Amino acid sequence: MSDDYDSPWKEVVIHHFPEFMAFYFPQAHAQIDWSLPHVFLDQELAALSRDAELGKRLLDKLVSVHKLDGDEQWVLVQLEVQGWRDADFAERMFVYNYRVYDRYRHPVASMALLTDDNRYWRPTGFGWRQLGCTMQLDFPIAKMHDYAYVIADLANQDNPFALVSAAHLLAQNTRNDAHRRRIAKWRLTKMLYERDWDRQRIIDLYRVMDWIMRLPPALEQRLRTGIVQFERRSDMTYLSSIERIGMEIGEREGLKRGLDEGRKRGLDEGRKQGIDEGLQQGQRRGAADMLALVLKARFGPLDPSAQSRIDAADTRQITRWAENSVHADSLDAVFRSE
Structure with missing residues (x-):
């Protein structure tokens, strides 16, 4: 089976950006005024990152937000969703950071979610010191692997990214076992239905979980049949x-x-x-x-x-x-x- 972690992350980050920040970067979330609108600037970021030397593009987002102290600040959220260690990752964060600043002349906060399965790979900065001159970018990271030890606890959290994280980790754990993945996906789906969330949020998150935890056609049909029967018994409204x-x-x-x-x-x-x-x-x-x-x-x-x-x-x-x-x-x- 070929897993696709890129597309679902793009969708869920755009639709639920405040919850994303609250779950993975709570300190930054606490400094943002969420009563004011935030704006995604994907086209502007793409124009700043087309050079070949940047290598393979990662999932990245540029978002305009307002801080609680009244200052407007550009926030660069760059997500590693490929599941592999990249020696040039920190340098790429540095390049994006200064190019965004050079374009807008606003402070830039760069941060990264690393979803690879290597617990030891944790790039947090890039820079140099030469002839009395210091250039340095230090950026916060969230490591998906750190949640692997509390997968069971994720089901009890109200933030939707708790279930998204559980789906991502279980997809990694069942990469070579489709039957275990079907069972895990079924359990997560029932947990999703038990949430007291609005209809559209449940639909959006199911779509992301379905995207992340791909199954062979036969097992996918078996899962969907179970979902339909479960909804009939539970009088659900998402059918x-x-x-x-x-x-x-x-x-x-x-x-x-x-x-x-x-x-x-x-x-x-x-x-x-x-x-x-x-x-x-x-x-x-x-x-x-x-x-x-x-x-x-x-x-x-x-x-x-x-x-x-x-x-x-x-x-x-x-x-x-x-x-x-x-x-x-x-x-x-x-x-x-x-």
């Missing part, structure tokens, strides 16, 4: 959103299959048409597969006629049936025409 996530995943897989099919079809002028047709067919097939999975979880095995209706439907009709399934109490209600 439609979880189904929609599943539909999106099914559509993405269908798009990939369709693209592969389309590429094989045509040559020259016929190639574009083949790709377009393959994309549409793949999208419809992925949505149909996911709808059938959800209906089986709710109403049991599908009879041949129901399966045939799904197989013959277009994407718009499948989407309408998926929406009906949220509150339907029977297959007939799902397939109603209006």
Whole structure:
């Protein structure tokens, strides 16, 4: 299995930046006036970090915040999410720091979350002293590995990054054991549902956990079936959103299959048409597969006629049936025409 730690971290940091700071950098969080808006400056940061000598880009964020003492301050949050030790990391932090200052002439606070599994790698500064001149950047770090000893305690914390950290650590611990990962992911999902959080936050965090703790298709289907059944027993209100996530995943897989099919079809002028047709067919097939999975979880095995209706439907009709399934109490209600 190939893990992707980069994309989910980007999403969760943007949507829950105050909680991110409170969990990993509480001292800095206490100095920021969160009653005023904070602004992400990703495009500005990208323009300052395109040089080849900076090497492989890490996940980094530049955020404008206001301090409680009334001063505006640019905050550079640079996250190591690749899980590997980088000898040039501290120098890169230094380079980003002075380039941001040179561009904006504002104080810059650089900090880093290190998510690799090497407990001893803890870069915290870069600089030099020559001929009476001293140049030095010291920056705070949070080490994900430090939470590995308190994974059980993370479940009792109210900050959403406690569960995100647990998901990340358990993904590392189960990298070569898909069955253990499925069990861990199932437990975290139930813990997430037990939180007294608003609907959108639960949806956002489930998406991140789902992204981090990838499973093979067969085990993923088994997990999603369990989620649907759990929600039915618990009278949860997140079913439609979880189904929609599943539909999106099914559509993405269908798009990939369709693209592969389309590429094989045509040559020259016929190639574009083949790709377009393959994309549409793949999208419809992925949505149909996911709808059938959800209906089986709710109403049991599908009879041949129901399966045939799904197989013959277009994407718009499948989407309408998926929406009906949220509150339907029977297959007939799902397939109603209006």
